[in-house]
Amino acid sequence: MVSVKVFFWWFVVGATMALAVILVQGGIREVMQAQGSVWELKLVELLTTIIGGGLLGGCIALILDRIKKS
Numbered sequence: 001m002v003s004v005k006v007f008f009w010w011f012v013v014g015a016t017m018a019l020a021v022i023l024v025q026g027g028i029r030e031v032m033q034a035q036g037s038v039w040e041l042k043l044v045e046l047l048t049t050i051i052g053g054g055l056l057g058g059c060i061a062l063i064l065d066r067i068k069k070s
Contacts, residue, residue: 007058014057
């Protein structure tokens with residue numbers, strides 16, 4: 001149960017950091033100014049990047065937590 005809490009916390013932190021990087025680079029502005037529907041490729045790219053950042057943060061946290069316990 002503790003591992004789930006550790007993963008979830010660092011997933012949120014990783015996803016937030018990925019979103020912050022996207023905001024700094026101007027990716028959200030590109031989506032808002034895109035021609036056509038927002039639900040096209042650009043939004044999917046942003047979501048996969050945010051989820052990928054969360055997964056990276058969560059998995060690294062689980063690995064480090066496992067190392068710390070052994």
